[in-house]
Amino acid sequence: MRVLSVVGARPNFMKLAPVDRELVRRGVDHVIVHTGQHYDPGMSAAFFEELWIPAPDYDLGVGSGSHAQQTATVMQRLEPAIVELRPDLVLTYGDVNSTVAAALVAAKLQVRVAHVEAGLRSGDWTMPEEINRVVTDRLSDLLFLPSRDAAENLAAEGIAADRMHFVGNVMIDTLCWALPQALAVDAPGRFDVRARPYVVVTLHRPTNVDDPAVLRELLEALTRLADHVPVLFPVHPRTRGRIRELRLRLTTEPGLRLLEPLGYLDMLSLVANAGLVVTDSGGLQEETSFLGVPCLTVRPNTDRPITCTHGTNRLVQAQRDAILAAAERGLSRRSPARPVIERWDGHAAERIARVVCDGERFELDGASAERLMPRRAVAIPQPLGAA
Numbered sequence: 427m428r429v430l431s432v433v434g435a436r437p438n439f440m441k442l443a444p445v446d447r448e449l450v451r452r453g454v455d456h457v458i459v460h461t462g463q464h465y466d467p468g469m470s471a472a473f474f475e476e477l478w479i480p481a482p483d484y485d486l487g488v489g490s491g492s493h494a495q496q497t498a499t500v501m502q503r504l505e506p507a508i509v510e511l512r513p514d515l516v517l518t519y520g521d522v523n524s525t526v527a528a529a530l531v532a533a534k535l536q537v538r539v540a541h542v543e544a545g546l547r548s549g550d551w552t553m554p555e556e557i558n559r560v561v562t563d564r565l566s567d568l569l570f571l572p573s574r575d576a577a578e579n580l581a582a583e584g585i586a587a588d589r590m591h592f593v594g595n596v597m598i599d600t601l602c603w604a605l606p607q608a609l610a611v612d613a614p615g616r617f618d619v620r621a622r623p624y625v626v627v628t629l630h631r632p633t634n635v636d637d638p639a640v641l642r643e644l645l646e647a648l649t650r651l652a653d654h655v656p657v658l659f660p661v662h663p664r665t666r667g668r669i670r671e672l673r674l675r676l677t678t679e680p681g682l683r684l685l686e687p688l689g690y691l692d693m694l695s696l697v698a699n700a701g702l703v704v705t706d707s708g709g710l711q712e713e714t715s716f717l718g719v720p721c722l723t724v725r726p727n728t729d730r731p732i733t734c735t736h737g738t739n740r741l742v743q744a745q746r747d748a749i750l751a752a753a754e755r756g757l758s759r760r761s762p763a764r765p766v767i768e769r770w771d772g773h774a775a776e777r778i779a780r781v782v783c784d785g786e787r788f789e790l791d792g793a794s795a796e797r798l799m800p801r802r803a804v805a806i807p808q809p810l811g812a813a
């Protein structure tokens with residue numbers, strides 16, 4: 427059997443890693459295509475190395491551009507590869523432009539499409555990711571759901587239940603795999619924040635960083651927060667560009683520290699030990715929920731509502747005083763009991779491989795009959811410097 431995975435942007439790589447391992451273990455001819463949507467070494471190659479993903483078989487070198495340019499270029503460059511390889515299945519991941527482009531090409535070539543992380547919805551059509559998610563799911567033969575709420579979203583769009591497989595969250599597979607290594611790299615020690623609770627920040631959504639007034643407001647909030655606790659902010663290239671355009675003179679060290687994008691292990695090491703995470707990333711909402719670290723998501727909505735209902739996530743407006751008040755509450759909130767979310771158990775990729783290779787089904791109500799590979803227990807750290 428030949429399966430072709432298409433990935434392009436940073437959050438795709440964490441999802442690909444465990445799926446690749448499981449498919450290869452079962453003897454699948456797994457071809458990896460990197461579209462090149464993300465191309466900086468720190469946004470791409472570093473993740474392949476740290477997550478033990480083999481070098482891509484194809485690199486389409488698409489790079490940055492408008493949405494139409496990026497999507498169209500992926501389509502143009504991917505089509506010949508799919509025609510040449512004739513895979514039995516094309517696997518797509520997440521919700522980036524590379525995801526929808528791959529689904530469109532494969533579906534039009536009559537190749538079966540699968541979507542890892544299907545069914546998530548924010549209901550917010552101003553987000554490009556929402557359009558990518560809806561179109562990709564509509565075109566997919568196999569839908570791999572990370573959480574139960576995804577099934578309701580898909581059913582509401584008229585998608586038949588027999589295409590859905592409730593496999594769980596592949597991001598958590600990668601987290602479980604990497605956590606022992608991440609704790610060993612001791613990023614808090616290297617960044618000299620071991621002594622007391624600290625805050626980790628990521629912001630890159632166009633709604634937060636492309637409007638200068640909003641970005642100023644957010645940076646003002648972070649600067650104020652950094653008067654009280656160390657704030658570590660690995661800055662996405664999009665955000666760095668916007669900060670540069672603002673010509674802001676940020677009073678940074680020692681409080682607010684703007685860093686280059688971090689690799690997966692350093693980031694996980696920092697997040698696992700943080701007192702609070704402030705973000706607009708989807709993946710971090712999930713990772714903090716699994717780890718039991720309080721998270722503030724600077725967005726009016728989320729496509730991962732389960733992280734608010736069952737996890738540690740809270741939504742907050744992009745407004746200085748709202749963020750400062752929520753941060754104060756969040757910093758005092760970390761509890762030793764960490765949330766348990768159904769099928770966020772390190773076995774999602776194994777379930778995906780069993781569907782792909784053995785034609786198994788993972789129904790929404792079928793948890794009991796599962797026979798899963800044993801996994802090491804994951805030890806979650808207690809917050810550093812907490813009383």
Ligand code: UD1
Nearest residue numbers: 435436437463464465466469490491522523554555663664
């Ligand atoms: C993309 C995804 C978003 C995801 C995010 C994770 C879409 C529509 N958006 O957003 O869902 O959360 O990735 O990071 O697919 N740049 C570099 N080097 C790189 C990549 C980007 O400098 O390696 C800069 C370029 O100036 C580029 C800008 O970042 O124009 C934005 O990159 P792009 O891939 O268009 O979108 P992201 O904001 O990264």
